[in-house]
Each structure stands twice: as C-alpha cells, then as structure tokens.
Amino acid sequence: MTLDEILDSLFPAGHVIARHADHLFLGTGKRADGGTVEVIGITDGEALGITGILPLADRVLDIIAAGGTAPILVVVDTQGQLMSRHDEMLGLNEYLAHLAKCLLLASRSGHPTVGLNYGKAAAGAFLATAGATDILIGLPGAEPAVMDLPSMARVTKLPQAKLEELSKTTPVFAPGLASMTAVGAVSEVWDPAKPLADQFEATLAAMPAHDVRDTLGAARGGRPVAAQIARRVADQACGVHHA
Amino acid sequence: MTDMRHIEAGSVSWFLSTARERLTRLLDQGSFTEFLPPTERVQSPHLALFDLPAAFDDGMIVGRGRLEGRDVLVAGQEGQFMGGTFAEVSGAKLVGLLRAARDDAKLPRTVLLLLDSGGVRLQEANAGELAVAEVMRAIVEARAAGVAVIALVGGRAGAFGGAGLTAATCSAIAISEQGRTGVTGPEVIETNKGVEEFDSQDKALVWSVTGGRTRRLIGGADAYVDDSIAGFRGAALALMDRAPTFDLATLKAEQARLAVRAERLGACNASTEMWATLGVPDPQAIGNMDDNAFRAVVAGVEGTDHDAR
Numbered sequence: 001m002t003l004d005e006i007l008d009s010l011f012p013a014g015h016v017i018a019r020h021a022d023h024l025f026l027g028t029g030k031r032a033d034g035g036t037v038e039v040i041g042i043t044d045g046e047a048l049g050i051t052g053i054l055p056l057a058d059r060v061l062d063i064i065a066a067g068g069t070a071p072i073l074v075v076v077d078t079q080g081q082l083m084s085r086h087d088e089m090l091g092l093n094e095y096l097a098h099l100a101k102c103l104l105l106a107s108r109s110g111h112p113t114v115g116l117n118y119g120k121a122a123a124g125a126f127l128a129t130a131g132a133t134d135i136l137i138g139l140p141g142a143e144p145a146v147m148d149l150p151s152m153a154r155v156t157k158l159p160q161a162k163l164e165e166l167s168k169t170t171p172v173f174a175p176g177l178a179s180m181t182a183v184g185a186v187s188e189v190w191d192p193a194k195p196l197a198d199q200f201e202a203t204l205a206a207m208p209a210h211d212v213r214d215t216l217g218a219a220r221g222g223r224p225v226a227a228q229i230a231r232r233v234a235d236q237a238c239g240v241h242h243a
Numbered sequence: 244m245t246d247m248r249h250i251e252a253g254s255v256s257w258f259l260s261t262a263r264e265r266l267t268r269l270l271d272q273g274s275f276t277e278f279l280p281p282t283e284r285v286q287s288p289h290l291a292l293f294d295l296p297a298a299f300d301d302g303m304i305v306g307r308g309r310l311e312g313r314d315v316l317v318a319g320q321e322g323q324f325m326g327g328t329f330a331e332v333s334g335a336k337l338v339g340l341l342r343a344a345r346d347d348a349k350l351p352r353t354v355l356l357l358l359d360s361g362g363v364r365l366q367e368a369n370a371g372e373l374a375v376a377e378v379m380r381a382i383v384e385a386r387a388a389g390v391a392v393i394a395l396v397g398g399r400a401g402a403f404g405g406a407g408l409t410a411a412t413c414s415a416i417a418i419s420e421q422g423r424t425g426v427t428g429p430e431v432i433e434t435n436k437g438v439e440e441f442d443s444q445d446k447a448l449v450w451s452v453t454g455g456r457t458r459r460l461i462g463g464a465d466a467y468v469d470d471s472i473a474g475f476r477g478a479a480l481a482l483m484d485r486a487p488t489f490d491l492a493t494l495k496a497e498q499a500r501l502a503v504r505a506e507r508l509g510a511c512n513a514s515t516e517m518w519a520t521l522g523v524p525d526p527q528a529i530g531n532m533d534d535n536a537f538r539a540v541v542a543g544v545e546g547t548d549h550d551a552r
Contacts, residue, residue: 050505057498064491083432085441089452089514090504091463092426093402097379097411098497104383105494123372124426127408131376146368154434156365158293172289172331173368183369185376211380213373214335223370225288226335229279230377233305233339236278237316238347 001139001192003043003075006118009196010073015039022052026059029073032197038063038111041075048125049082053095056129060102069110071204074103076130077119096124100132107134112207114200117142117186131185134207137199138177138186145175171222184217253473257397258421260472262304262319262327265357268472269479270308270317277306279336287332289367290325298324303333305340307351310479316344319357322400328364329405334374341381344390353483354385354392356413361428362404375405379412383489386414391486395475396422397468401453403428411463414486415552417478418455418464420534425453447530451514456529456537460518461504462546469534487550496551503546521545 003025007015010029017027017039023046029037040056042048063072081087081096107113115133121144130136130144138144146152152173153160167174171182180186190199214230217223252268260268267275279285281299290297302324307316318337320327329337337356344354363371382392394413396402401423402410410416410424418424429443429452442448451457458464466482468474487493511517518526521544529537541547 050501050509054498054502054505058502061491061495061498065495081426083427083435083440085429085432085452086512088425088427088429088432088441089457089511089517090508091411091424091458091461091501093407093424094411094463095501096426097408098494098501100379100408101383101412101489101497102494104380105489105491108383108387109491124404124408126372127376127379127405131372132379146363146372147365151431151435152365152368155431156293166292170289170292172370173366179369183373185369185373211377213377214338217370217373223331223373225285226331226338226370226374229285229332229335230339230342232285233278233336234343234346237305237307237340237343237350 001118003118006075006139006196010200011037012195012197020055022046024052024055026055032201036070038070038072039075040072042078042129043075043119045077045079045120047080047082048078048128049084049087050090050092050095053099053128057099057102060106063111064106064109071112071114072103072106074113074115074129074133076115076117076121078122078125078129079120080122081124096128099128103132112204114203117144119143120145123147135187135203136185137203138181138189139192140177140189142177143175144177144180144186148175179222182220182222184213184215184220184223187216253476254471256470257419257472257475258399258470261323262321262357262359265472266304266317266319269476270310271312274309275306276308277304278340279305285332287330287367289331293366295366301330301332301336302327303336305336310476313353313480314351316340316351316354317357318354320359322359322398325364327360327398327400328362329360329371329374330364330367331370331374334371334378338374338377338381341378341385345381345385345388352390354390355479356392356394356409358394358396358402358406358410359398359400360402360406361400362406372405375409378409382409382412386486386489391483393417393479393482395479396424397470397475401425411552415465415482417466417468417475417482418458419468419470419474420455421470422455423450423453424458424463451530457514459541459547460521460523460544461508462500462549465548465552467538467541487552493551496549500546500549500551
C-alpha cells in the first residue's frame with residue numbers, strides 16, 4: 001500500500017495531512033465517531049536526523065499541551081538514523097531520545113500511541129518512533145530491522161550466508177516483519193484487504209495498559225527468557241522470595 | 244585503615260576497571276548486593292548458535308548498595324564482554340531493575356547506570372533492540388515515579404547506539420574525558436558513507452565528535468569528572484538530588500535547548516568551530532588542558548548546566 005492508500009483506508013471520514021520538508025508529514029484524521037486522530041510520520045525511507053526530529057517532537061509536545069485524549073498515530077518508513085558526522089557532533093543521541101521521550105510522555109498524558117510501520121524502520125530511528133509507542137502495527141511489506149544482513153555480516157565478521165542460514169532457525173536477530181513479530185516488537189500485522197479503519201478501531205479498543213512486549217515475545221517463542229528474567233530481577237529487588 | 248583503602252580505591256581509573264571493580268569500589272565497602280548473580284548461571288540462550296562463549300552475568304550486573312550511606316540501585320555493563328551490548332538476558336536484567344524501582348516506593352529512589360556499551364548485540368539484534376525500547380520506557384516510568392536515573396559514562400565502549408539513547412533518556416549524565424556518547428559508531432559511518440565523512444581511525448577526530456569534553460561543552464552531559472572511581476562517585480551524589488521532573492515543562496525546555504543548539508551550531512563542520520561559537524577562548528587547547536583547566540572553561544560557557552533532559 002502507498003502512504004495515500006493507507007491514509008485513505010485508515011480515515012474514510014476524512015484526513016488533513018500535510019507533507020513537510022525532510023519527508024515528514026503532520027496532520028489529523030477523522031474517526032467514524034467524529035473523533036480526531038493526530039498523525040505524524042516520516043516517509044520514503046528517509047533517514048531520520050536532527051532536522052527531521054525537531055518538527056515531529058514539537059508537534060507531539062503541542063498535542064500534549066492541548067490536552068484531551070486523541071490517539072497519536074506514528075507512521076514510519078525510515079531507513080534508520082542519519083549516518084552523519086555532523087549530526088553525531090551535534091548530539092544526535094539526545095535528539096532521538098528526546099522524540100522517544102515526547103511520545104512516551106504523550107502516552108502517560110492520556111494519548112494512546114500507535115506505531116504503524118509500512119516501509120522500513122531501523123535502529124536508532126526505530127527506537128525514537130516505532131519503539132516508543134504503546135503498540136506497534138506492521139503492514140505486509142514492512143521491513144523493521146536493527147541492521148541489514150550484509151552490514152551485520154561485515155560488523156560481526158560472519159559470512160552473510162551463515163547469517164541467512166541461522167536466521168531460518170531463530171527470529172532473534174534477522175531483519176523483517178516475521179522476526180519482529182515473533183520477538184514481540186510488532187503486536188500485529190494488519191490485513192490490507194480489509195478496511196484499515198476497522199482494524200485501527202479494534203487496536204484502540206485493546207490498548208495494553210503497560211509494556212507487554214516481553215510477554216508477547218515469550219508467548220510467541222521469539223524471546224524465550226526476557227520476561228521471566230525481568231520478573232526475577234524485580235522480585236529479588238523487592239525482596240520477594242521464590243519457593 | 245578502612246578509610247585509606249577506600250581512598251586508594253577511589254583514585255583507581257574508571258576506564259581501566261571492570262564493571263565489577265567499578266561497582267565494588269564506587270559503593271560503600273561491603274554494601275553491594277547483586278540480583279541474579281553469576282551463581283544463578285543465567286546466560287544467553289543464543290550465543291551458542293554462533294559458537295560464542297556465554298557469561299553467567301551476560302555482561303550486565305544489577306543490584307543495590309550504598310553510596311556514602313545513601314541507598315541506591317545499580318546496573319553496570321561489562322564493556323569487555325561482547326562490547327557490553329544489550330541482548331535478551333543483559334537487557335532483561337536492566338528492565339527488571341528499572342521496573343522494580345518504578346513500582347516499589349520502598350526501594351532506593353536512585354538508579355545508577357554504569358553504561359559501557361556499543362549498543363545492541365547483533366547476534367541477538369531484535370532482542371537487544373527491544374530491550375533498549377523497554378529500558379527507555381522503564382526509565383521514563385521510573386522518573387515519573389520520582390526515581391533519579393543517573394548515567395555514568397567513562398568506559399572503553401562508551402555509550403553508543405541504544406546505549407547512547409538510553410543515556411539521553413536518563414535524568415542526568417556524568418562523563419569523563421575518555422567517555423564517549425553517540426548513535427552510529429564512527430566505523431559504521433565510515434563503512435557506509437566513506438572515510439571522507441568520518442575517518443574512524445583518527446582518534447582525535449572521534450574524540451572531538453563524541454568524547455566527554457565536547458559533550459559537556461555543548462550540553463550533552465551534565466557533569467564532567469576525572470577518570471576515577473571517586474570522580475564518578477562525587478558526580479553521582481551531586482546529580483541524584485538534582486534530577487529534573489519528567490514532565491511537559493522539562494520536555495518543552497529540552498525542545499528549546501535542542502532547537503537552539505541546532506540553530507547556533509548547525510552550520511559548524513568541526514567541533515572546534517562549535518566550541519568557538521560557544522565562546523570558548525582557545526578551542527584548539529581543549530584537547531590538551533588538564534581536567535581542572537577544562538572545568539574552568541566549562542564554567543565560562545552558557546547553557547552547560549540545564550534541567551532540560
């Protein structure tokens with residue numbers, strides 16, 4: 001689906017979404033009951049750098065300041081953070097974390113946050129956007145990843161063929177929607193053959209009350225031990241003893 | 244005698260110490276209790292696939308102790324094990340610690356994160372990435388519950404990738420000259436964009452872009468410490484009582500601070516240009532001066548001390 005097809009299917013009652021510089025877009029969509037959904041996003045696989053982050057974060061802060069409980073939809077197609085000595089020099093880590101913090105504050109302030117990955121979503125840009133929402137949805141064809149396999153092969157000094165072979169037996173490192181769903185990053189994959197508006201409403205009706213990604217990862221087998229280890233550490237810290 | 248040993252321990256190099264050495268020397272003698280210690284043999288279920296040896300703490304040590312009598316929770320990354328990377332087990336240990344701090348008001352109201360990490364462990368990339376996302380959310384939730392989460396950065400691996408974002412999610416960051424923060428490592432930038440973009444072998448360049456002094460000067464770290472256990476101890480004590488509240492006002496202030504930085508320094512192509520723009524009298528000398536001289540320079544630069552994180 002193209003971005004326009006996605007927006008039309010999500011908001012048959014109408015949407016006003018403006019393209020900005022740096023392949024960003026900001027706007028609103030109408031729900032069937034007349035309610036408003038705030039929409040922010042990055043498109044065309046654009047890399048996310050300092051100039052892209054500031055307007056997105058600013059918009060989220062305006063949404064929080066305005067009050068209310070409008071859901072925020074974060075639509076993501078980004079190749080990852082901008083790889084630039086200039087942006088690193090200016091403290092890109094702070095900018096990416098700032099956007100994530102704004103989205104997390106929005107959630108805490110009563111705005112359900114839904115990430116929708118329809119293209120790429122990688123690494124630091126993933127953490128600042130898709131990874132900072134209450135629930136992350138994928139569309140078929142989405143390519144969430146930490147790093148592409150050829151780069152992974154270079155950095156780990158392992159043959160790419162070996163990584164490809166291993167990725168058939170475990171979802172714990174390989175790029176892609178299937179792996180990211182199995183480890184609990186992606187909650188569900190929507191069906192483009194059905195109206196996205198209905199699927200969006202169903203998602204909003206079933207928002208998790210807390211971070212359930214590790215529990216999902218355990219149930220799906222992609223992250224067999226994370227949830228229980230986090231619980232064990234928390235229990236020990238709180239002085240709860242196991243029998 | 245105990246005082247003398249403690250003082251000697253305090254002067255030991257943070258950079259050259261292991262995570263366990265940092266923790267035991269940072270905290271009051273005998274006060275450290277570890278959660279899920281190596282004796283419980285909780286190790287990565289994935290490293291064997293790559294014929295890599297596991298560690299019984301997976302390179303992440305979590306627990307509690309006292310810092311000059313103050314109760315604190317602590318987490319330390321071992322930069323020498325798989326680059327201190329976030330992975331399924333190492334990440335989950337930190338997530339559990341932060342969620343405990345968030346939920347139990349009887350626990351210490353300070354978490355010290357001794358970060359020493361290149362980011363996500365690629366062999367467990369998706370688990371590591373998710374762990375960072377969960378850590379960032381848990382830090383925010385803990386901060387909102389009144390917990391001060393302080394990042395201490397001064398190890399060999401620095402705080403890159405997910406660790407760089409984690410540091411910037413904390414209430415405050417203390418950094419030494421050897422400490423570095425960033426997102427994409429210089430080698431990866433060079434591989435992807437070419438040596439013209441970033442010569443990762445040029446140590447002075449790497450340090451000028453990501454190192455402790457430049458971060459302190461542009462407001463990317465809140466305290467600059469000498470490379471010693473005592474230095475980090477002092478900074479942790481100073482920062483833990485000054486943590487900004489996690490709320491709209493703080494994030495709006497951060498938006499303003501980051502926008503101003505982009506505006507003022509965005510046209511700069513080198514760190515010395517940034518420092519000159521900030522009013523540093525002799526930018527070329529930043530790399531060579533001693534810590535005290537550097538601190539004096541920091542004191543003369545506006546915007547280094549802020550509550551906007």
